[in-house]
Amino acid sequence: MTWNVRTRHQATLAQEQGVIQKDWGGRLSVALAFPNSYYVGMSSLALQILYRQFNAHADVVCERVFYDAESAAAGEPLLTLETSRHVSEADVWAFTISYEMDYFNVVAMLRQAGLPPLARDRDEGWPLLIAGGPGVTMNPEPMAPFFDAIIIGEGEEVLEDLIELFQQAINAPRAKLWADLAAIPGVYVPALTPPIQEQGSRPQRVPRLWVRDLRRYPPVSSIYAPETEFRGMHLMEIARGCGRGCRFCLAGYVYRPPREQPLQDLLAWAEAGLQHTSRLGLISAAVSDHTQIDELATSLQEMGASLSVSSMRVDPISVPLVRAMRASGAQTLTIAPEAGSRRLRDVIAKTQTEDQLLAAVELAAELDFSQIKFYFMVGHPTETQEDMEELVAFIHKARAIFKRRIAMNATPFVPKAHTPFQWMPMTPARVLKKRQRWLQRQVGRLRVAVRADSPSWAEIQGVLSRGDRRLAGVLLDMQEISVRHFWQVMQQHGLERDEFLGQLPVGRMMPWMIVESGVSNQFFRYEWRQAQRSRLGPHCPPDSAGCLSCGVCDEDWAFRFSDGKPVRRSRPIKLSDGQRR
Numbered sequence: 001m002t003w004n005v006r007t008r009h010q011a012t013l014a015q016e017q018g019v020i021q022k023d024w025g026g027r028l029s030v031a032l033a034f035p036n037s038y039y040v041g042m043s044s045l046a047l048q049i050l051y052r053q054f055n056a057h058a059d060v061v062c063e064r065v066f067y068d069a070e071s072a073a074a075g076e077p078l079l080t081l082e083t084s085r086h087v088s089e090a091d092v093w094a095f096t097i098s099y100e101m102d103y104f105n106v107v108a109m110l111r112q113a114g115l116p117p118l119a120r121d122r123d124e125g126w127p128l129l130i131a132g133g134p135g136v137t138m139n140p141e142p143m144a145p146f147f148d149a150i151i152i153g154e155g156e157e158v159l160e161d162l163i164e165l166f167q168q169a170i171n172a173p174r175a176k177l178w179a180d181l182a183a184i185p186g187v188y189v190p191a192l193t194p195p196i197q198e199q200g201s202r203p204q205r206v207p208r209l210w211v212r213d214l215r216r217y218p219p220v221s222s223i224y225a226p227e228t229e230f231r232g233m234h235l236m237e238i239a240r241g242c243g244r245g246c247r248f249c250l251a252g253y254v255y256r257p258p259r260e261q262p263l264q265d266l267l268a269w270a271e272a273g274l275q276h277t278s279r280l281g282l283i284s285a286a287v288s289d290h291t292q293i294d295e296l297a298t299s300l301q302e303m304g305a306s307l308s309v310s311s312m313r314v315d316p317i318s319v320p321l322v323r324a325m326r327a328s329g330a331q332t333l334t335i336a337p338e339a340g341s342r343r344l345r346d347v348i349a350k351t352q353t354e355d356q357l358l359a360a361v362e363l364a365a366e367l368d369f370s371q372i373k374f375y376f377m378v379g380h381p382t383e384t385q386e387d388m389e390e391l392v393a394f395i396h397k398a399r400a401i402f403k404r405r406i407a408m409n410a411t412p413f414v415p416k417a418h419t420p421f422q423w424m425p426m427t428p429a430r431v432l433k434k435r436q437r438w439l440q441r442q443v444g445r446l447r448v449a450v451r452a453d454s455p456s457w458a459e460i461q462g463v464l465s466r467g468d469r470r471l472a473g474v475l476l477d478m479q480e481i482s483v484r485h486f487w488q489v490m491q492q493h494g495l496e497r498d499e500f501l502g503q504l505p506v507g508r509m510m511p512w513m514i515v516e517s518g519v520s521n522q523f524f525r526y527e528w529r530q531a532q533r534s535r536l537g538p539h540c541p542p543d544s545a546g547c548l549s550c551g552v553c554d555e556d557w558a559f560r561f562s563d564g565k566p567v568r569r570s571r572p573i574k575l576s577d578g579q580r581r
């Protein structure tokens with residue numbers, strides 16, 4: 001069996017550029033895991049940044065591990081990719097987790113590796129298990145019992161402290177290592193931290209880490225591989241975070257404040273990337289919000305790059321970027337209205353107007369894109385049948401302009417921790433299914449393809465994203481990954497749907513508040529009140545200059561460009577209701 005895995009690994013490695021292989025002797029060994037397939041995992045820039053940062057240390061060897069369901073089902077061992085070592089041989093097993101739905105794969109990998117799944121059952125004879133990434137940053141609690149430590153927020157800066165500690169004390173008694181880890185800001189050690197609901201009035205919370213000087217950690221690909229979602233693309237994170245404040249969006253809050261990479265650095269990284277491939281992928285929560293996006297797109301086009309982007313806003317749209325994408329062969333323009341009516345877009349604070357959206361459709365027609373893809377969500381708080389009808393009316397207008405292929409996603413809204421909608425009920429799956437089917441009927445007549453993600457699985461995502469440590473028991477007791485079985489095991493554990501998916505008491509201490517995200521609950525409550533009145537809220541000013549509104553930016557950061565003298569003071573939100581931006 002090991003032979004089969006080893007052979008597959010060698011075939012994969014043979015196709016890659018940039019692989020780092022080192023002897024394990026005398027080095028700290030790290031098994032860096034992405035709990036999903038190689039195809040998905042290798043498209044994660046976070047994995048590539050971590051791989052390069054660990055291996056930048058001469059006395060550290062870092063090898064990748066991915067989840068292969070077939071291999072696990074066949075009873076094959078879980079081996080690292082580079083040298084096919086069993087993961088249990090590693091000193092540290094580090095997971096980067098992007099999605100709640102990968103929690104099932106984490107548990108499956110622990111089982112496949114033969115490790116006791118719960119941290120309390122492992123001593124220094126077992127690898128130390130750590131995790132990080134957006135999938136555990138905003139609510140680490142469902143996965144907390146599995147890990148010795150969870151990095152809350154952006155790990156680049158704390159990684160150096162961790163490597164230093166591991167080199168000194170990786171074989172120390174586990175309790176001692178836990179204590180040393182818990183002393184590092186931003187490192188959450190669940191074994192030493194009671195759930196927040198069990199802590200008194202002055203709870204011990206873990207501050208979310210964010211990198212102030214992003215230039216120090218080049219956010220670019222380090223391995224080029226054809227068998228991935230982005231097929232050997234050179235990925236570049238051009239900015240981190242988004243200041244737009246869309247109220248449903250986790251990325252808008254997990255990476256606050258918004259920061260961007262300087263144009264010159266991006267062009268230098270692109271030049272280096274173009275030595276390996278002509279295909280460049282620009283990554284950011286809102287690529288077109290980079291303040292120098294037009295210059296960047298034009299320069300990259302002149303450098304001969306073929307461009308792909310992760311997301312595009314249309315308020316305003318970067319015409320040079322869209323032209324550069326089309327000129328380099330892009331066939332699809334992807335736009336995310338998220339909601340069909342102006343009223344609902346104001347509720348979710350997605351500020352694109354219908355005119356701006358239709359102008360983007362006209363641009364796609366003018367540039368002869370072969371497809372437009374719209375991202376919509378269904379089940380937003382306060383959503384009505386009128387909002388759905390306005391969505392269909394919008395598609396009619398788009399169809400009148402754009403004659404070629406139109407596709408749209410109708411993704412269920414899932415309320416997320418540390419967002420203004422964190423207390424909101426999730427629309428029941430049966431209602432979501434009805435709305436999706438109604439949409440399919442309405443726009444199907446316009447030859448518009450609708451991708452309707454499963455509301456039943458979205459409900460499970462909703463439970464995991466607002467769950468607590470009891471869900472670890474549910475994940476452990478699941479014998480098969482199915483919707484029906486999930487709810488069976490929930491029932492066996494005495495857990496009800498509405499405890500996680502119903503209306504949650506606004507202002508109550510919730511499990512995920514073990515994380516101090518930096519955004520004040522006062523700000524979230526204010527944003528929710530504005531949403532109920534279909535009013536927009538504040539968003540981050542350029543460079544976050546002089547803004548203390550949500551609580552994330554401190555004075556040092558907000559006034560860093562103002563030679564120390566505050567140019568404008570804006571204390572945390574006491575905005576008068578009725579303000580409309």
Ligand code: SF4
Binds near residue numbers: 256543
């Ligand atoms: S304090 Fe202001 S600039 Fe900073 S993240 Fe919050 S809203 Fe944005």
